[in-house]
Amino acid sequence: MPEKSQPPLRGGRARQADVARIAGVSQTTVSLVLGGNRQGVVIQEATQARVREAAKALGYVPDPAARRLATSQNNLLGVFSFTATFPTAMEHSYYPFLVGIEQEAAEQGYDLVLFTGSSAGGAGARRQALDRVRLADGCLILGRHLPATQLHQLIEDGFPVVHIGRSAEPDVPWVGADYVAATAEVVRHLAELGHRTILLVREDDEALPSSDRELGFRTGLAAAGLRRQPKAVFRTATPESDITADWVRAKIASGITAIVAEETDSGAVWRALVKALDEAGLRAPHDVSIALLGSPPADLAGDRIPTGFDIPRADLGAAAVRMLAAQLSGIDRPQPLVHCEFRLGMTTGVPAKADNTPAH
Amino acid sequence: MPEKSQPPLRGGRARQADVARIAGVSQTTVSLVLGGNRQGVVIQEATQARVREAAKALGYVPDPAARRLATSQNNLLGVFSFTATFPTAMEHSYYPFLVGIEQEAAEQGYDLVLFTGSSAGGAGARRQALDRVRLADGCLILGRHLPATQLHQLIEDGFPVVHIGRSAEPDVPWVGADYVAATAEVVRHLAELGHRTILLVREDDEALPSSDRELGFRTGLAAAGLRRQPKAVFRTATPESDITADWVRAKIASGITAIVAEETDSGAVWRALVKALDEAGLRAPHDVSIALLGSPPADLAGDRIPTGFDIPRADLGAAAVRMLAAQLSGIDRPQPLVHCEFRLGMTTGVPAKADNTPAH
DNA sequence: AGATATAACTAATGCGCATTAGTCAATGAT
DNA sequence: ATCATTGACTAATGCGCATTAGTTATATCT
16 A cells, blocks of 8 residues: 655655645755756746745755765865874864865855865775765865875866865876965065075975975076076085084175075974074074075964065965866866965065165 | 667766676676675675676776765764854864864764854855755754754754753753863862862853853862852952952952962953962962963963863864764763863962861 | 475665656637 | 647656665475
């Protein structure tokens, strides 16, 4: 015997069919009224009202999984990081990115799915980490160490993905900070102050952020009309031992009036530089101007603000969301580079014994 | 004319049907082999191998949306806050909770859905804020100001919800910190040091966290065998103007040897107390012992550590997840109170001019 | 030899929704 | 009076998977 009249809502949740029954229409009509009805099916105002009323009364909310299955899209953006998104040590977290991501996602009408336990796979059961993101419409990827194979599989399948931070992997869409332009601007600032011999100190690895800064450095020098200097870049793998008081004195003696330091995770270069200056009894900007290509490490936050630039992490997050949203609407990728704000600190000034004529 | 042989994989992704075709079996078999086959259908080893091989060859990955639709549970826990989850000012954020939530969610095999724009409704379209959480299997609620009506609607519908922080709303499941016990412990600590006349300073509102602390305070006094003191609690709506150097001096003169301050969002009471002591030229614990019923505000983090207790926000988040998970599996709620760790700081010591005999 | 049982699968169905192809009555045109 | 149009919907179908109810061939029992 077929039972036709089921209870208003089973399993707790109302479905379109429930709404339909109450409103006295078909499930199709409910879908039409509640979904956009972009196919332009004509439905009386009165009927629509009944449907909406019933939906509200039942607290109807579309099932994202079903929607996704039917349309291949829900309103969810994934956020995937290979390490925990919220580690106990706050400093290393992706929090600053999340600020921007959340805001922009809200703006664009998306909710966020945080895929957890991506690193270790908390529960005993091994979960095919990255693949889970396919639940969402698209996904933001945070962090450096990615499973390249899985990632490319996703992209190949046409799943929208944006990596936050310039990606070395080919074919991976990304948004990153414009270190080149930002560094060039710092150099320009120094050149305008009258510096003619500027040194870049960077760590000795081939990371993209490092080489971008060096490129920006050279760009800045060229733009300022400063001729190619032979030893304009100093590389070190061990800043603590290489950058000493003596080293600084020697550099200054050799005619250098400004030193630009790369920012790294540890802030080792900057830290060593500051310490060396201190030990040499030298003051910036009086004896030498120094600048930092990024933000100072947290523990040095109390010091005088160094000239340099700030990496707009929240903006990066927002830009990533925008880019992902663009991908989702089939629009072509917007500019993936985010501008770094120049930070005029207190560590740069006119060169000590150089002529003060503005450049050019 | 029905076309039977479609291309191996359309839309970019392989489905079970594709795997089935290649392995020469039915979609059902694929599902059985690749899924757990907990229904114990017998399938030859050789067949299973063929299926697995085909799956690997095609790079088959199950569609989570479809899986969720079929099994009607999506392994998603919602996180809803009426204000932005990641406000720009990090201090006020729910970050510490998220740390625990993320970790425990991973442990339990859940992913997290962050509902964005809950406060203002970023996009023009007004979205029925709270109802969106129905998307997940259950939801954590953060923050004080909740739309009670919608919340109760959810709960009535049997939607699993846990509020983080003790809730004043009836019937709303919650996890909270055990302020009563923690405060009592602080009092016991003071009593053991020899204090006999202790003052509690609290703000003048009826918030649950405040009254819990007062309850704990009285409990602690009673447990220490200190007789009911008439003016043991001082209430103020304006700590800055009420708690002055003179006020402190007067209190001490009246025989009080220890002051316990409630922690609030702003930390106003504690701030005022510290300032007043400073202006009065008094030092803790030499002249008077002081304790803080919570963590010091971030900007006072550099000061000497005050005796008191730490609210285990991460633990609270984790406990909330556990409780929600329990609800989802139909198990009864575990203990909703989380223990606060006693913090032995440097602001409490033996009373200045009291007898040093231990209590009791 | 016929009735059961077992092994090894497969057909069919449903999850909740979106979408396409109707259906049916009421008008309007001829 | 007949055919084509609209208006206002609804029936049917499929998304990819899990699950239940079969189906067929072979071995076992009496």
